[in-house]
Amino acid sequence: MSHWNHRVIKRHDKKVHITTFQIHEVYYDDDNKIESWTASPVEPMGESMAELRKDLQYFVEALEKPVLEEKIQNGQEILVEINQSAR
Secondary structure (H helix, E strand, O other): OOEEEEEEEEEEEOOOOEEEEEEEEEEEOOOOOEEEEOOOOOOOOOOOHHHHHHHHHHHHHHHHOOOEEEEEEOOEEEEEEOOHHHO
């Protein structure tokens, strides 16, 4: 079954030479392989304080997972896990 979660993505802006870490929604296929991700980072939100609190928990969980980085492979943009020392 396909699913999604929040993940930290490391991005390097070549125009201004700045590297940032942002939280995005990442979508997976039935084999748990990354299919796509949001172009822009997401922000926590909820229709109640309880929903906002839960959304913030998802963001914290994203910080506990390996960081992903955008790369170009065979002309396609992909996400790859980076090792801990590269953070």
